[in-house]
Amino acid sequence: MPVFPQNYTSTVSHWQATNRGPGSLWDHGRTDVLPSDADIVIVGAGATGVSLAYHLTRPGMEKRRVVLLDAKDVASCASGRNGGHIGPASWEVMGHLTKPLSHGGGGVSEEDALDVLFFEQETLDLCELIVMRERLDVDFWRGYRLVVSTTPEGVEESKRTLDAYHRAIKRSAKHGDKRLDASALFDAGEAERVSRVKGALGMKWTPSGSWHPHRGITALLKKALENKDMSFYSWAPVASLKEYRGGWTVDCGDRGVIRTKQVVLATNGYTRHLFPDDFAANTGIAAHLTPYRGHAGLVVPPTTYAGDKSLKGQYGIENGPYLIQTPYAGIVLGPFNATVVNTFGSPRDLYGIDDDSVVVPKFREWLANYCRDNYVDWGPESEGEGLARAWSGIMCHSVDMRPLVGEVPGKTGMFISAGYNGHGMATIVNITRCLAQHLVTGVRDHRLPRCFDISQERLDRAAAECLPLLPPEPKL
Ligand SMILES: Cc1cc2nc3c(=O)[nH]c(=O)nc-3n(C[C@H](O)[C@H](O)[C@H](O)COP(=O)(O)OP(=O)(O)OC[C@H]3O[C@@H](n4cnc5c(N)ncnc54)[C@H](O)[C@@H]3O)c2cc1C
Structure with a gap:
């Protein structure tokens, strides 16, 4: 049909x-x-x-x-x-891609997972090369994404997959000479101070980019x-x-x-x-x-998060959003699938939906509240600050x-x-x-x-x- x-x-x-x-x-x-x-x-x-x-x-x-x-x-x-991220995967692929299909994973070998990891890193280089070569004026930014863990399980998973990545690289015939330009911090106090995310327990920095899609x-x-x-x-x-x-x-x-x-x-x-x-x-x-629907929004931050104090680059926050700081307009963010399921309890809010004409009120509210509730010292929002726009869009889940x-x-x-x-x-x-x-x-x-x-x-x-x-x- x-x-x-x-x-x-x-x-x-x-x-x-x-x-x-x-x-x-x-x-x-x-x-x-x-x-x-x-x-x-x-x-x-x-x-x-x-x-x-x-x-x-x-x-x-x-x-x-x-x-x-x-x-x-x-x-x-x-x-x-979308969220504007050109955000290659890092060592977390050693978790979800190598997990058996019957456990919701990708069911591939660790060498296959490394293929994906380095292919995605190359994608960022290729995007940058094209933007530079063609002189495209598209707000391209390259830096690091802060991936923030907010639960002890999230910290453990990050440590476990980092170890798995190191072991896989050592064994890899194809990728053994490559290195991922990424680092981690597993100190709760420091993670909250550096990330400015309340309750951060750990974080990693991984190469990333963004543009005006x-x-x-x-x-x-x-x-x-x-x-x-x-x-x-x-x-x-x-x-x-x-x-x-x-x-x-x-x-x-x-x-x-x-x-x-x-x-x-x-x-x-x-x-x-x-x-x-x-x-x-x-x-x-x-x-x-399977089609599925995501939501995203644009938040105009108060001046506590502007200028020198604006967020540097982009974030992925466990049980929270993927988020980027745009050059002028403010912050674009949207909830990860896991966030939707953990917060609202049902995969039926996501999967099998191909209609992007709607912003579901509970997701609008979540988008409006997230930064205010979760960034340290966000402060009051004046009229005209806060959630300025929300939208939905259809993605495609490959099982x-x-x-x-x-x-x-x-x-x-x-x-x-x-x-x-x-x-x-x-x-x-x-x-x-x-x-x-x-x-x-x-x-x-x-x-x-x-x-x-x-x-x-x-x-x-x-x-x-x-x-x-x-x-x-x-x-x-
Ligand atoms: C809210 C949201 C946030 C996201 N955030 C990110 C992010 O930050 N980083 C990231 O990597 N990815 C993100 N994504 C996913 C990313 O946007 C998609 O993976 C990517 O855009 C897919 O591109 P595509 O061209 O394959 O699909 P689409 O952009 O969906 O394009 C498919 C096109 O096919 C056309 N089409 C379909 N059927 C027909 C037909 N019968 N005849 C003619 N045309 C047809 C449609 O009109 C559409 O234009 C996000 C997506 C959403 C919705």
């Missing part, structure tokens, strides 16, 4: 609201006639679709006619309504559009995809039909709708990729905690990159660099972590071993 056009109006994020000037790309190609054929059609103009188009149009790439389509505008879904993705799209073989059509929802003489037809309803050799689904939380129901169910793709990337099993010429578990900014630009190479050369790019590859075997294993996301409905 197609989900587009939507029968509701989405909330507007801080990023979308602050990129409305003449340099933005709202409604780009909205009324243009679609071409009748292409070499590659990319469905979805979020970070995945746009960065893929960017990589495919770089000098030196073989000439291809690339068509990018979106059901709405560029960065209208998760990519334009809506301006960032728009800027990449403009670079891609400088190539005459590339075109972008907004408000062109794809209703269905059909195999056609060794390629695909992409049906955009009233907008027209495009024939293409290759098609890429860059549709994240909305991907399952593009497969016939029986195919999605039989392959396990429908069960593997085995890893994105699905590559050619869809049984569908020659159809590719996918989706399922980032709310962490796409730390992987996408690097994944799509690999995917662009794959599309052009026909050979998988060896830089992509193996554990991201989509295969029927991986889907089957997840279907057999992963826990259901939602508890059974209570019997009445």
Whole structure:
């Protein structure tokens, strides 16, 4: 069942609201006639679709006619309504990625987990390189993220995974010569003083970055559009995809039909709708990729947290938010999934929801109160300070905690990159660099972590071993 056009109006994020000037790309190609054929059609103009188009149009790439389509505008879904972090994983991957699937983990080996860790670190370098090379004016910032533990269990988990990381690095044939530029502090008093988070028990610093995601993705799209073989059509929802003489037809309803050799689904939380129901169910793709809704907000701090006293960079706080200090506007924050479940008690507040038109009042209240209640000496908020805006957005949960990337099993010429578990900014630009190479050369790019590859075997294993996301409905 197609989900587009939507029968509701989405909330507007801080990023979308602050990129409305003449340099933005709202409604780009909205009324243009679609071409009748292409070499590659990319469905979805979020970070995945746009960065893929960017990589495919770089000098030196073989000439291809690339068509990018979106059901709405560029960065209208998760990519334009996220927390702004380009926050690579650090040693915590040795916990959640190596945990068995049957315990809610990724079920991969420690070498695979290290592949992911260093791939994500490289993603930050790649983002920085692109921003510098292209001279993008997108509020890019690079520094360290403070990951703050607020429970004894959180401190223990951080120590345990740090040890596991050191052991894995020592044993690793592939990554043994690499070092993660990160450090930890496990002294409660110092952690509270340095982080300014009440009740902090420990913390780590890990390399991280941020940008204005809506301006960032728009800027990449403009670079891609400088190539005459590339075109972008907004408000062109794809209703269905059909195999056609060794390629695909992409049906955009009233907008027209495009024939293409290759098609890429860059549709994240909305991907399952593009497969016939029986195919999605039989392959396990429908069960593997679940949409879920997150909330975020913009808080204008009192002057106790401005200027010299503003937060330096970004945070991830256990049982709290991911949070960044923007250069001018204030603080963007949103609750982690674990925070939502621990605070509000139900995964039903998150999973299986693909409607971003709503800000649920209890999450608005949480966003309004968090900084005031949890930062040391925050102080009173005057009229105009505090929560200035709140929004929601749809992400995509992959049940085995890893994105699905590559050619869809049984569908020659159809590719996918989706399922980032709310962490796409730390992987996408690097994944799509690999995917662009794959599309052009026909050979998988060896830089992509193996554990991201989509295969029927991986889907089957997840279907057999992963826990259901939602508890059974209570019997009445
Ligand atoms: C509240 C929130 C906070 C987040 N915070 C962070 C963060 O701080 N750091 C981080 O790394 N990640 C974060 N994320 C996750 C991150 O934003 C996503 O992982 C990333 O944006 C996914 O990019 P995407 O392009 O794959 O998906 P999307 O941005 O969702 O793009 C998919 C696109 O496909 C289009 N589409 C879907 N179906 C069709 C169709 N049938 N026809 C045409 N077009 C279609 C949609 O319109 C959409 O534009 C957050 C997400 C949310 C919602």
